[in-house]
Amino acid sequence: MNAPVPPPLGEVVAAASSGRPAVRTTCPYCGVGCGVLATLDGQGGALIAGDPEHPANFGRLCSKGSALGETLGLETRLLHPMAREGDGPLLRIGWGTALDRIASAFRDTIDRHGPDSVALYLSGQLLTEDYYAANKLAKGFLGTANVDTNSRLCMASSVAGHRRAFGSDTVPGCYEDLDEADLVVLVGSNAAWCHPVLFRRIEAARARRGTRVVVIDPRRTATGDEADLFLPVRAGMDSIVFSGLLVRLAEHGALDDAYIAAHTSGFEATLAAARELAPDVATAARAAGVEAEALEEFYRLFERTERVVTCYSQGVNQSAQGTDKVNAIINCHLATGRIGRPGMGPFSLTGQPNAMGGREVGGLANQLAAHMDFSPGSVDRVGRFWQAPHMATREGLKAVALFDAIAAGKVKALWVMGTNPAVSLPRADGVREALRGLDFLAVSDNVAANDTLGCRPHLVLPALAWGEKDGTVTNSERRISRQRAFLSPPGEAKADWWAIAQVGKRLGHAAAFKWRSAAEVFREHAALSAFENGGTRDFDLSGLAGLDDAAFDALAPVQWPVRGAGESKRFFAEGGFYTSDRKACFVPPRRPELARATSEAYPFLLNTGRIRDQWHTMTRSGLSPRLGAHLPVPFAEINAEDAARLGITDGAMVRVASAHGALAVEARLAAGQPRGTVFVPIHWSEATSSCGRLGALVAGDTDPASGQPEAKATPVTLVPVEMPFRGFVLSRQAMTPPPAQWWARATLDGAIAYILADDRPPQDWLHAWLGDETGAVRLDDAGAGRYRFADFDEAGRIRLVAFVERSDRRLDWSGALSWFADEERDIARRGQVLSGRAESGGACGPVICACHGVAQDSIEAFIAGNPAAGLAGIGAALKAGTNCGSCIPELRRLLARTEPALG
Numbered sequence: 008m009n010a011p012v013p014p015p016l017g018e019v020v021a022a023a024s025s026g027r028p029a030v031r032t033t034c035p036y037c038g039v040g041c042g043v044l045a046t047l048d049g050q051g052g053a054l055i056a057g058d059p060e061h062p063a064n065f066g067r068l069c070s071k072g073s074a075l076g077e078t079l080g081l082e083t084r085l086l087h088p089m090a091r092e093g094d095g096p097l098l099r100i101g102w103g104t105a106l107d108r109i110a111s112a113f114r115d116t117i118d119r120h121g122p123d124s125v126a127l128y129l130s131g132q133l134l135t136e137d138y139y140a141a142n143k144l145a146k147g148f149l150g151t152a153n154v155d156t157n158s159r160l161c162m163a164s165s166v167a168g169h170r171r172a173f174g175s176d177t178v179p180g181c182y183e184d185l186d187e188a189d190l191v192v193l194v195g196s197n198a199a200w201c202h203p204v205l206f207r208r209i210e211a212a213r214a215r216r217g218t219r220v221v222v223i224d225p226r227r228t229a230t231g232d233e234a235d236l237f238l239p240v241r242a243g244m245d246s247i248v249f250s251g252l253l254v255r256l257a258e259h260g261a262l263d264d265a266y267i268a269a270h271t272s273g274f275e276a277t278l279a280a281a282r283e284l285a286p287d288v289a290t291a292a293r294a295a296g297v298e299a300e301a302l303e304e305f306y307r308l309f310e311r312t313e314r315v316v317t318c319y320s321q322g323v324n325q326s327a328q329g330t331d332k333v334n335a336i337i338n339c340h341l342a343t344g345r346i347g348r349p350g351m352g353p354f355s356l357t358g359q360p361n362a363m364g365g366r367e368v369g370g371l372a373n374q375l376a377a378h379m380d381f382s383p384g385s386v387d388r389v390g391r392f393w394q395a396p397h398m399a400t401r402e403g404l405k406a407v408a409l410f411d412a413i414a415a416g417k418v419k420a421l422w423v424m425g426t427n428p429a430v431s432l433p434r435a436d437g438v439r440e441a442l443r444g445l446d447f448l449a450v451s452d453n454v455a456a457n458d459t460l461g462c463r464p465h466l467v468l469p470a471l472a473w474g475e476k477d478g479t480v481t482n483s484e485r486r487i488s489r490q491r492a493f494l495s496p497p498g499e500a501k502a503d504w505w506a507i508a509q510v511g512k513r514l515g516h517a518a519a520f521k522w523r524s525a526a527e528v529f530r531e532h533a534a535l536s537a538f539e540n541g542g543t544r545d546f547d548l549s550g551l552a553g554l555d556d557a558a559f560d561a562l563a564p565v566q567w568p569v570r571g572a573g574e575s576k577r578f579f580a581e582g583g584f585y586t587s588d589r590k591a592c593f594v595p596p597r598r599p600e601l602a603r604a605t606s607e608a609y610p611f612l613l614n615t616g617r618i619r620d621q622w623h624t625m626t627r628s629g630l631s632p633r634l635g636a637h638l639p640v641p642f643a644e645i646n647a648e649d650a651a652r653l654g655i656t657d658g659a660m661v662r663v664a665s666a667h668g669a670l671a672v673e674a675r676l677a678a679g680q681p682r683g684t685v686f687v688p689i690h691w692s693e694a695t696s697s698c699g700r701l702g703a704l705v706a707g708d709t710d711p712a713s714g715q716p717e718a719k720a721t722p723v724t725l726v727p728v729e730m731p732f733r734g735f736v737l738s739r740q741a742m743t744p745p746p747a748q749w750w751a752r753a754t755l756d757g758a759i760a761y762i763l764a765d766d767r768p769p770q771d772w773l774h775a776w777l778g779d780e781t782g783a784v785r786l787d788d789a790g791a792g793r794y795r796f797a798d799f800d801e802a803g804r805i806r807l808v809a810f811v812e813r814s815d816r817r818l819d820w821s822g823a824l825s826w827f828a829d830e831e832r833d834i835a836r837r838g839q840v841l842s843g844r845a846e847s848g849g850a851c852g853p854v855i856c857a858c859h860g861v862a863q864d865s866i867e868a869f870i871a872g873n874p875a876a877g878l879a880g881i882g883a884a885l886k887a888g889t890n891c892g893s894c895i896p897e898l899r900r901l902l903a904r905t906e907p908a909l910g
């Protein structure tokens with residue numbers, strides 16, 4: 008466990024409950040950017056609470072934020088630099104040697120093959136200071152713009168859409184707009200699961216002022232369930248919906264003619280293009296795959312509601328038509344002048360904690376620092392500011408093209424920092440091969456093992472993790488918050504910015520990389536934003552360029568721009584766009600078309616996304632038992648009729664395959680999943696499952712404007728997989744997975760679970776693997792294909808339980824798991840663990856309330872016995888939904904399902 012460090016001065020607040028000092032910091036998960044109070048628990052960990060004073064969350068946290076304390080252990084951490092010689096294993100080396108090696112690998116590669124033969128691949132989970140340092144090194148000193156980031160997979164279409172419309176990557180609004188809106192439209196956003204605290208804010212506005220919520224998403228998510236109106240748009244057809252809206256607004260005299268005339272250009276051509284796509288509601292509805300009446304209702308609501316915020320996320324961005332979708336949405340806000348005023352505006356919900364910070368420092372290959380581009384004037388300006396000897400003069404390769412160039416041998420040396428591309432990039436099998444073929448691969452990460460680290464890097468560097476690192480992040484509403492350290496660095500872990508600066512120094516640029524603290528990096532970043540700005544660029548932190556170290560330590564959450572006093576927190580109510588004529592551009596969308604159509608061989612469209620309680624490739628959220636129980640197994644959500652036709656039953660194993668790769672997961676039949684489509688979550692990797700790595704399947708055709716890959720519509724085939732033997736191993740300690748044909752790992756309360764499936768009886772493979780432990784009990788019924796085993800340690804505590812038997816569904820482990828809660832059991836009763844019954848009568852199925860560990864079965868049973876109880880009744884009796892509230896949409900869903908029919 009980490010050792011505590013004294014909290015920074017000025018940032019010590021008394022945590023109400025414990026009286027111990029708490030450190031104010033920011034949640035490292037989603038772009039909501041919630042303030043967190045971390046209080047050391049005296050045992051190397053920390054108690055986590057929401058910061059009541061942070062303007063993003065006012066004290067609230069979702070299930071992931073609340074469980075941060077369970078992710079601070081060091082068991083999985085990378086603690087020392089390591090390198091390999093030839094084909095040998097990674098061996099520990101000193102920092103000095105490691106940094107020398109990176110510097111010389113980059114220098115030699117550039118000498119031999121030019122600056123564009125090297126690249127950096129970064130992450131929206133880095134701090135702004137790390138990101139700034141990496142961009143400065145590459146674009147000013149290595150001489151290449153081959154620096155891209157996982158934000159290419161995340162926000163690039165929003166960035167491109169903003170730049171096309173506004174001339175800059177500006178988010179015009181703020182979270183208060185959600186409090187003050189009368190209509191919130193969520194497009195391609197499962198905010199109830201992915202931005203839960205913002206979603207609760209929308210819900211609060213609903214309760215307070217009757218805000219209406221419209222959700223546009225092909226599948227009915229927890230967010231869609233909560234909507235006043237749900238539009239199940241056909242994949243990729245959002246620009247039809249919003250083109251139809253523009254036409255409708257024009258025809259009903261609902262335009263803001265004065266705003267259009269004074270502050271925009273290109274309206275007529277855009278309206279004409281919209282008329283081509285969606286001349287009337289009926290045509291739009293047909294093309295978008297929704298009911299005409301529902302679409303009409305949405306149009307009517309939008310037309311009649313002045314205060315409307317349209318939030319959008321990956322259903323919009325991660326599309327081969329993503330940038331057009333963004334502009335189709337923005338067009339409607341510009342046309343009604345509903346932008347930059349309270350309760351109004353287009354609002355891109357950012358994914359990662361520092362997606363925005365990355366954009367600010369020019370983390371994308373087609374941007375330069377401080378929201379500048381590669382125009383000669385900007386290149387010259389940044390070059391002078393940095394006194395850079397080797398300024399990159401043109402855009403670099405965007406993520407998908409970058410990895411293609413690596414595969415083609417054009418990029419030969421790569422430094423990956425804070426991302427897991429062997430899982431998260433499309434065509435991930437190809438990415439893995441490309442990584443393995445590099446002349447030089449360095450990876451900076453927090454963990455000792457993930458799929459990218461499995462690609463035989465030449466060198467790995469241990470980075471500081473959340474709770475240890477120190478710097479700033481920017482959330483969806485342009486608010487800069489501090490991440491502060493409350494734990495001291497474990498092992499030899501160091502800040503990413505520091506490692507980059509050391510390499511810069513070794514390449515002969517000591518003056519440019521002389522920073523001694525994150526505060527110094529931040530000041531330089533702020534100064535660059537102000538440099539020759541004069542109101543020409545939106546991103547301006549001139550008011551922060553002079554912060555001294557103490558002020559940086561104490562910095563309260565602040566929204567940019569920070570030019571001086573009396574700053575407005577919104578943009579563009581009075582125009583003032585960052586185009587050459589200061590007018591916004593309407594952008595006519597092209598006719599949307601899926602990059603790949605389904606075919607006889609691949610008749611289903613694969614949609615992908617997130618689940619409530621896991622974060623990306625699970626390197627951190629996967630450590631928390633609270634989070635593991637919600638949806639512990641990789642799955643594919645399939646429409647019930649499709650499944651029946653294919654002979655796939657709920658809980659059975661199913662193979663999903665595209666032209667690029669395949670996976671096998673559990674089938675979940677879902678009414679909300681449209682026919683002809685399947686949804687698979689992104690979170691499982693080779694580290695957590697035998698074949699749940701979704702990225703391998705995704706085709707990833709890129710959007711022409713943004714280079715963002717399509718991640719929501721890959722043609723696939725579905726085939727039932729015969730795995731008649733199902734089971735699990737529960738173990739107190741993590742172990743190498745049992746030799747089953749199929750496995751997935753989950754962290755549960757008290758045990759690590761390996762969920763298993765096989766077409767061979769357990770006697771053939773499990774028996775030998777378990778061996779004959781002394782003190783073990785077993786039940787071996789070869790005739791029935793049943794095998795159960797339990798082993799205990801010397802103190803009589805259960806060590807491991809294995810159950811495998813013939814079944815067409817996952818086995819319920821709740822009985823066996825309850826044994827892990829107890830320290831000791833009566834030796835004589837040991838055999839009872841093999842009965843499979845929980846002594847306390849535990850429940851099975853998903854755990855809906857992560858905070859209080861309340862399972863779906865208990866909730867259903869309660870509702871059945873108390874049909875009138877409602878949400879409050881469930882809360883009072885079971886406590887479910889009473890802490891973070893992330894599960895409230897699911898509780899409502901269960902209530903609705905079991906509601907007695909009115910008649």
Ligand SMILES: Nc1nc2c(c(=O)[nH]1)N[C@H]1C(S)=C(S)[C@@H](COP(=O)(O)OP(=O)(O)OC[C@H]3O[C@@H](n4cnc5c(=O)[nH]c(N)nc54)[C@H](O)[C@@H]3O)O[C@H]1N2
Pocket residue numbers: 036037038071161194195196197198200201202223224225226228240241242243244245320321322323326357358359614615616617618619620621622623719
């Ligand atoms: N629990 C959790 N929260 C997270 C994350 C996490 O890993 N776990 N990650 C964070 C990050 S980095 C990001 S980027 C955000 C993402 O947040 P979201 O974008 O809300 O999440 P996704 O599940 O990727 O996708 C959202 C929805 O887009 C829908 N969709 C697919 N195709 C289309 C389409 O053509 N049109 C429309 N309108 N919708 C479509 C999908 O059905 C899905 O429900 O979440 C952040 N928050």
Ligand SMILES: Nc1nc2c(c(=O)[nH]1)N[C@H]1C(S)=C(S)[C@@H](COP(=O)(O)OP(=O)(O)OC[C@H]3O[C@@H](n4cnc5c(=O)[nH]c(N)nc54)[C@H](O)[C@@H]3O)O[C@H]1N2
Pocket residue numbers: 130131132133134157158160161162321325358359424425426427428430431432433451452453454457470471472473476503615616617622623624625626627689701702705718
């Ligand atoms: N099919 C499909 N693919 C997708 C998506 C999708 O919806 N569908 N979503 C895409 C999106 S929006 C995103 S954001 C990506 C996310 O994909 P990734 O970025 O690949 O996923 P993470 O698991 O967050 O990986 C972060 C890694 O960085 C490490 N890390 C965390 N903090 C730090 C740090 O401060 N320093 C260093 N050096 N390392 C750190 C973690 O241990 C982890 O290994 O996935 C994308 N891929």
Ligand code: SF4
Pocket residue numbers: 034035036037038039040041064067068069070071072073201202203204205
């Ligand atoms: S909504 Fe949840 S995950 Fe996102 S920042 Fe807040 S606590 Fe963290």
Ligand SMILES: [Mo]
Pocket residue numbers: 160161162358359
């Ligand atoms: Mo993301």
